[in-house]
Amino acid sequence: MAKVLMKGNEAIAEAAVRAGGLCYFCYPITPQSEVAEYLSRRMPEVGGTFLQGESEVAVSNMLYGAAGAGVRAWSTSSSPGISLMMEALSYIAASELPTVVVNIVRTGPGLGGILPSQGDYLQAVKGGGHGDYRCLVYAPSSVQEAVELMPLAFDRADRYRNPVIVLGDGMIGQMMEPVEFREHEFPPLPPKDWATDGCKGRKPNIVNSLYLDPVKEEELNQRLAAKYERMKQNEVMYEEYMTDRPYEVLLVAYGTTARVCKTAIKKLAEDRIGAALLRPITLFPFPSARLYELAKPVKFLMSVEMSCGQMVEDVELGVRCEKPVYFYGRQGGLVPTPEEVVDQVKKRLGKGA
């Protein structure tokens, strides 16, 4: 299929439809409302379900209901809306239901602003809602990658029976890039024999997260923990940039800031400074093992983010605190520029800016 020029938000919507994400609930919030606008027209064409709910609280519980009934249901929102979904996501994780939630992150805390941010990193990768759970988190760095990750997100949600978060930012959502929709093949999924889709010919199925018996609750907690360990073993994704040549600095960045870092690395090379990039594509699980390997030759690592350094602790853990980990970031919707990253690296190398 030929390439088409699409806004990230619309491309995410189309990719989800093609991945069989035919049940979509939403509540408008900038900068992701184009997903809902696109699907309000697209879902009727493909016989899917589109519903604008009364709040993100309701929307996330609609996800719970539909996912519990065995339907591939998903939603999109942006930071404040995602906060409102956290309770239901905790229930969804606890009830072991599959769903995909896309967060086109805006600035915060509070109402914040509508510009791009990476300030929801901790919320996304460390659980976010109450209780002992994790979400599988994908962070696309281009519109094309967002399109590739959507089918994977749906597949993994079903395979692990766990919520999957696609963590974009305002830039990924609003930017237009050429995209190509490719066919994706996945191994067959197990039947959803746990779904509440009618008890004809079987015992009733119950979707539930209430465990009054501590032994039963602990069983659930340990089953979930084992699931997250399996994710760590099998689902880590990352991209390396310029790691095939000598480097003394390792930048770590995801999403939009990773692209900024690539330009910065090219500029540094012009000044004969060897820098490389590790770009986590999965934020949970974090590519810790590879980070440790890649950090061996470097003087220091630098985490570059559109936040106040939320990923730094994962980088420090990844390198087991054996090397200095510096941070450079911008906040408030400002995006670090390649020039700023170059200056920061030079400063830390003692080479002046």
Place this chain on the structure above:
Amino acid sequence: MQTEVVFAGFGGQGVMLAGMVLAETGMNLDKEVVWLPSYGPEMRGGTANCTVIIADEPIASPIILHPRDAAVMNRPSLEKFCPSLRPGGFAVVNKSLIPVDPEREDITVVNVEANKIAIEAGSGKAANMVMLGAYVGATEVVPFDALVETAKKVLQKKPKLVPVNMKCLDQGYGIGQAARA
């Protein structure tokens, strides 16, 4: 080779569409492209701008602090963007609405009476296409026939608008070419 251009103006002047046509033309030529808008309340009638990047290699940072070129349709846009252009770049300036000139000696300035030309062509709303034509005429960042083909495709849902838009593209292109010479 990477070219960056900011299209900027009031909301409603069609700068987003102009950028989109350019980006899509680049895509149709198998180039790497990014179209990055300013978004939010700015869409509703304030100032609007979009950045278009066209490159031969994959585009790393979509955020360009110092674009090479700009096409500015109102005075605030000129004041905002022209000082940050890289030396050797191009500034297409809508003289219908901007009484001043960029205070730069190191860039090529293309003056276009975009609104006047568009009104004479049949629709003031097509001033954006005059700007786009002039930009491509001056920079040859994409071949003009590829631009025309894409513009026709983009506008096909409103066939009535095609002739006037084509006329505007064409006239703008002529002015751009003349400035190049």
Place this chain on the structure above:
Amino acid sequence: METIFKRPEALAAAPTHYCPGCTHGIVHRMIAECLDELGLRERAVGIAPVGCSVLAYNYFNFDFQQASHGRAPAVATGIKRGRPEMIVFTYQGDGDLASIGMAEIVHAANRGEKFTVVFINNAIYGMTGGQMAPTTMPGQVTTTSPFGRDVAQVGYPVRMCELLAALKTQGFIERVAVHSPKYIIRAKKALKKAFQYQADNKCFSFVECLSTCPTNWGMTPLAALDWLEKNMVPYYPVQNFKDLVEQGGGDAD
């Protein structure tokens, strides 16, 4: 030998945890009977709330989901929109539905979601230990209104049927009571009609059941039945509030 009374197939063979004299059991049984009589059990999905009936999924013999506090109508919306062939009902108490879940119930009703809501109004929070509910009667003593509900401070009890009936969208909205056989017979009829309407894909259906909570009211079960009759029935009229109603089309009333 002819069987004249047996457990409905849609009811599980499980002892409930409800207090002596609690009317949840009556309503559970009526729901099960309705689903059996209408042949809907194998398509049924119930939604249990947070509250005393949180464990309702143990007492029925068909699929169930347990919802977070107040969100059962959103969960039901998700199921019904995703799988319209299911017969979906929420089972919610007054704190769940009329307090924390007010937005969800109003919007589900307004969208005309084609599921059934069974609303248990016993004028108090049961599971958390007898706190004031949105439906607590004026002057009624609870653990958080020790001097009686003061309407000057917290307003009057919310009449959900009346509130929902004000919406333009078609619906079946009826208040019933379960404190005497006469009322229970009427309640069963209303519940059955609600499920029938859903099976016919007609409209949103809502049945409010005036119920007792002897434990948290601090009364014997018999005194509780009497208290309901004397205090709740006058304030909460037991009647039908809406039965589809003609859609006027373009009228702007």
